[in-house]
Amino acid sequence: MSRTPLDPDAPTLRARLRDVADRLVPWLERMRTEPVARLDGGRRAAEALGSEWPEEGTPWRHLLALLDRALATSLHTTSPGYLAYVPGGGLPDAAVAQLYADLVNRFTTLWMPAPAFVRMEIDVIRWIAAMVGFGPEAGGLLLSGGSMANLVAIHTARVARLPEDFLDGVILVGEQTHHSVAKAARIAGFPARALVVVPSDERFRMRPDALADTIVRLRDEGRRPFLVVASAGTTAVGAVDALDALAEVCARHGAWLHVDGAYGGFFALTERGRAALAGIGRADSVTLDPHKGLFLPYGTGALVVARRADLRAAHATHGSYLPAPSTDDDAWDLADLGPELSRDARGLRVWLPLRLHGFAAFRDALDDKLALARIAADAVRAMPGVRLVSEPVLSLFAFRWEGRAEDLDRANRRWLADTNQRGRVFLTGATVPDPRDGRPIFVLRVCVLGLRTEPATIEAAIADLDATRPG
């Protein structure tokens, strides 16, 4: 029987790998100076790429050309000028690690089939747990992103703190809590009434006094407030909750504290970040996104919990056809700690860059982002008519122009569009309650977390914002 074309021979595979490298290595260099967004023609590129049922194969070269076109017509999330949403770095060494992982395709769901590959993920989780300040009982796992990590945290807290009949359980969130938490609560089976919003202070932080009052009121009503979701860097404005004070309230009232640090968690590597996140180690669980704070390509989130036993209690099951579960504390069956059975070998793509560069390189990079965000915020604050609505506690801040205009939101949306139009930086906005009076306002935001964002990028951002400023 001849070899299936699905399994390319060695020269073919080598040639394909070389083609990808030959295209993408120069592209990564070029991309630094190309416009950060090129969405014109995106629809045409999508149509050119779309096809009916492909019963027969298409030549490799033709497909590569389609990929070139797809790549050209998109937001360049890997560009230095991408300061939108929460930037994704696309760390090249993580992509190389992923290629390795996918080519060898180890089964890392259980310890037995690939102990050393599972160990990579265990090490990564232990390093993150140590960074957060958790003790030796800690555990966790890598997931596809922050949304999944928040979902697993909610489910784990529910099993740990509520009876089987959990519908009177209440999850306390802040005004700026990421919407993935509401989605996770819904997926976990909680009714809409289970989410109760705790008021914020003038810096968009959940008020600890209001949290305590809300817990007492809910208990008086016969409900079960069991989980508090705090934020270590909100997506819209970058606010960091007073984690120590919230931990105090949770400890007093026996509530599980989950900290959503999807955006901000890895700043705990830095001195400034550690100060801002003080108290994070008192949480029961923390979400962090390596595909944000460690600059990885999209697809890697992390959940760490103070007690691995809680994750096991919420997830462990057993299939009779599988090897006997591991009872060794250093040999984790990852399937028992989360919802997935078969999964990609996520450990390698975090482990390899960390071992290759060391945490020091990531700390330095994050320190640079913190410094760049401050420079940008100071320059924006100095612009006539501009108010900083949210200071850069970490690397994200929000602002708005408030000169004379009939419709301020419209003027600010125009400012955003005109700045982006220049092609050197790409920013996004958000509508948030004005801390002065609670009325909804549109703000522009800058989030500095791109792997390649550098001083020249921030100079360009400031110059373009200044040149297009309304008024």
Ligand SMILES: Cc1ncc(COP(=O)(O)O)c(C=O)c1O
């Ligand atoms: C604070 C916060 N939590 C959760 C998420 C969701 O993470 P993911 O997009 O990785 O699912 C985000 C995404 O930006 C976020 O900023």
